[in-house]
Amino acid sequence: MSSTPTPIPASIAINAAFDGGNIKIVAIDGDRIDLEIVRDHQSDFYQWFYFRVAGAKGRKLSFRILNAGDSAYPLGWPDYKARVSTDRETWRQTPARYAGGVLEFDWTGETDLVWFAYFAPYTMEQHDALIARMALKPGMTHRQLGTTIDGRAIDCLTIGRGPKQAWLYARQHPGESMAEWWMEGALERLTDTTDPVTAELLSKATFHVVPNMNPDGTFRGHLRTNAVGVNLNREWHEPSLERSPEVLCVRNAMDASGVDFAMDVHGDEAIAANFIAGFEGIPSWTDALGEKFYDFGRRLAVNTPDFQTELGYGKAAPGHANLSMSTNQVAERFGALSMTLEMPFKDHDANADVEFGWSAERSKKLAHSCLEVLAEVIDTL
Template sequence: MVVIDAAFDGGNIHCVDASNPADIRLEIARDRQSDFYQWFSFRVCAEAGDPIKLVITNAGGAAYPKGWENYRPVMSVDGKTWARIPAHYDGGTLTVDMTMPSPRVHLAYFAPYTLVQHDALISSAIATGRFGYQNLGQTVDGRAMDYLRYGSGNIPVWLIARQHPGESMAEWWMEGAFEMLSDAADPISAALADIATLHIIPNMNPDGSFRGHLRTNAVGVNLNRVWDTPDPERAPEVFHVRQKMEETGVDLCLDVHGDEALPYNFIAGFEGIPGITEAQLDGLNGYKALLAQLTPDFQTKIGYPATPPGKANLSMATNYIAHRFGAVAMTLEMPFKATTDTPNPQTGWSPPRCKHLARHCLHALLLQLTGTNIPS
């Protein structure tokens, strides 16, 4: 007998029929009060050694069907290490043919980052004594909007992640950033603390994360489309963070995301905002160049096309923040797949690699803020 369940922190799957192990029919559930879906995370229980076939029948109707092309899900036995497993996408369904390596396995769209992990991240950061902490206010479901402050320098820098909760790589990136900033022996962290103050929201959308959503909060709001007019009832997450930004100011902001389709790390900017300055554009292009020099996992050739002048959508965080504060605001996108330039067949893009990228992002930040250029 095969049993499928997703009734846990961040879980998402609807089991339609598991009576035939050779044709288990599954559907990904939509975000609440929304049509978006693509994130899945569920457990399969069956006899070790049994062959099973899992068919996600509504894959073709997901938010980003191109995300299934050349895509392989992640699987874990111990809930800690995640390996890629083969899958086949036929334009409508995503099929996994596998032999159970143990009596229970966890399959997911990308290595999950649960709210339990989030709470542990916040607690351990506070325990280091190196961070200020504030609960900025409540989410729709009543959760805390956790905010951490690092350093005491004059330059206000914001790091926010996981507006889109299914992009769990964004919080793995945050974990890497916290490990570096928590390390009293790290010279980059020490220098950053002198020159800047980092304002950090490790998870912009805890409700959506817990509910197993792809893109929205508890009432179906895509948080990255309400920055110009955040309703305190329907999008309190953005409302509270925006208020804090007004208090601190913003010189530079990194908003961390994942992209379903593109197998690259890249940064999207704010080229289309009204009143854009040369200094802002230089800051954007300078940061991207620094990061590309620091790590082969980042590149500047592939990404979203720049928005034409004056056509920016100011409801998106990066555009809104660049426009409101005259800041260098950037959207960092990481892949769900393997990076084309630096693939890893066993893991694809993975939590440890998200964490390495975060370290390189902080190094590039220091170089940017000190005006240091590194020779190419």
């Protein structure tokens, strides 16, 4: 008489050795897994994580990120929910707990493989696919503006025939992956040949779109810096080939075209809302240009419930703007309507989504709203 042997649970295997991956295994004790996030190379910044778990099926796993409390933005962890996917396409929230500097979350495995990330990733493979797809669209021109320290391309896509020069750029901070999802949404809208908003914009403006300014940091799984630990959004006053070739080539291209409108797209760890930051405090500040910035925000809040103007960053005092930051430098250098768009890692709490939180899809839709508002104000630039 034979009996069916009891299945032996698969051993747990953690891996982050892939495009955009970041995690370090501290210990695996049964179904409890202790981890640490790896610092950006030559930097103390860290917060982005992205890893795969094999052997999860049929187990209730408990994950602990032990060094969360010393991360770049520990205020980002309270009320945060990790993102989880079993197919790397759909990313849902999973509840997390933060106490004593440790971030914890659980997962009951229905599949052998599962991926966890700080936010829905946008890898370099996805970036390359986006560039290849968009470069073939009617009216689109592709330029390689320069290369990174690791030798990767800085891609720029240009479309439109109007005299106004609009620059859209993202991922100076590579861990802010929602920014490139926003870029995908913007490019899809700008290449929609049936859309009347797009037609109006392209007749009045030429768009220069840099979807990813920090390919090295993206591939390496960094939060905030490039291959040599440099925060690109503190390099705009004096970029160099040695430290920040990414900024140097983009700023040189801006100098060649001029800039009337600029949006630098980011993500914010702590504030559970979408908002824009401006250029208060630049030496050449005028109330007239400042009003155009405030008007853009008010219009965007009317356009979509996924934007608000109450929460955001403080304003620099007159004459005290940090000109090493792109929004300030571009406003001062070109007299442009320049702004930083910040999206949350948590959720836009005024219009929250329990299952997905702030998501890739909502980031793309917000890009559509931003372009619709730009169409309303383009004649005033």
